[in-house]
Amino acid sequence: MSDRPGRAGTPRSRLGPRLALAAACHLAVIGGPAGAAFAQGTAPPGKSPTTTLIQRGSALFDDQAYEESIQTLSAALVRPGATEVEKIEIYRLLAYNFIILKRADEADASVRGVLVLNEGFTLPPTESPRFRDFFAATRKKWLDEGKPGKSASAAPVVEKPIKMAHTSPAEVPAGVAIKLTGTLEDPDARVRAVQLSYRTGAKGKFVTVPGSYTLGELRATLPAAAVKPPLVEYYLSALDKSGLPLLSRGDAAMPLRIVVARENGALTSPFLWVPVGLAVIGGAAAGVFFLTKSRAQSMVTIGVHE
Numbered sequence: 001m002s003d004r005p006g007r008a009g010t011p012r013s014r015l016g017p018r019l020a021l022a023a024a025c026h027l028a029v030i031g032g033p034a035g036a037a038f039a040q041g042t043a044p045p046g047k048s049p050t051t052t053l054i055q056r057g058s059a060l061f062d063d064q065a066y067e068e069s070i071q072t073l074s075a076a077l078v079r080p081g082a083t084e085v086e087k088i089e090i091y092r093l094l095a096y097n098f099i100i101l102k103r104a105d106e107a108d109a110s111v112r113g114v115l116v117l118n119e120g121f122t123l124p125p126t127e128s129p130r131f132r133d134f135f136a137a138t139r140k141k142w143l144d145e146g147k148p149g150k151s152a153s154a155a156p157v158v159e160k161p162i163k164m165a166h167t168s169p170a171e172v173p174a175g176v177a178i179k180l181t182g183t184l185e186d187p188d189a190r191v192r193a194v195q196l197s198y199r200t201g202a203k204g205k206f207v208t209v210p211g212s213y214t215l216g217e218l219r220a221t222l223p224a225a226a227v228k229p230p231l232v233e234y235y236l237s238a239l240d241k242s243g244l245p246l247l248s249r250g251d252a253a254m255p256l257r258i259v260v261a262r263e264n265g266a267l268t269s270p271f272l273w274v275p276v277g278l279a280v281i282g283g284a285a286a287g288v289f290f291l292t293k294s295r296a297q298s299m300v301t302i303g304v305h306e
Contacts, residue, residue: 078251164185
């Protein structure tokens with residue numbers, strides 16, 4: 001039987017002409033319906049953004065693009081406002097991916113995520129025995145351990161929210177490693193690791209590397225080889241003890257972006273600023289967007305303040 005399941009983010013007067021045009025285009029896109037054409041991760045009419053990501057993750061699993069499926073489903077998992085039904089489906093599909101990749105700890109954690117939300121959940125008899133056996137074994141362990149994650153009232157344990165703050169660099173030269181820093185507020189000490197996912201340009205699979213996290217400060221480095229014009233995309237994730245994402249700054253569907261200048265320091269097109277601006281604003285909580293131009297360096301700076 002196949003292992004494939006059934007489908008069940010200087011004042012304007014000082015800007016040069018190019019930057020003024022870029023800013024005008026940016027504002028026009030944000031203020032009008034055309035902005036939807038540039039926003040990554042936008043859901044079609046009638047679908048929630050989370051549902052769209054789940055369906056994309058499921059299609060990637062069917063196409064055997066397991067790493068890309070995990071990245072997409074992880075983006076859905078950290079999005080606010082997901083329903084219980086959506087979360088169960090996210091955990092189920094994550095478990096399938098991890099089982100295929102023989103990542104038992106993450107698969108076990110994903111199945112437990114399902115059971116915390118729906119203790120009576122079972123896979124249909126038509127599903128692959130490989131998945132059904134794993135779910136059954138994890139369920140037995142979970143019951144034997146006293147249903148960790150459930151409170152005495154059989155409701156999910158409510159944990160204090162985690163907050164991540166990080167500001168993207170503005171524009172950088174090509175071929176230079178970028179050191180990224182940020183802070184994490186983790187009242188219940190659930191974060192065990194931080195990881196960076198990045199790619200050159202706006203297409204293709206994200207490469208994931210570990211970051212570091214010590215006493216509320218996170219650090220990661222974008223390697224110089226990945227920093228090429230016109231841009232580099234990335235996101236930062238905080239992981240629990242099982243390797244599942246708790247939250248992220250940006251995600252696979254709406255990554256953060258950094259403009260990479262060519263050797264002469266010029267951008268390829270002012271219209272590049274439209275999606276860059278949208279991605280940065282989309283990843284910022286209550287952010288303030290501004291543009292500045294340094295005469296000494298001839299560099300545009302995009303800043304987001306938390």
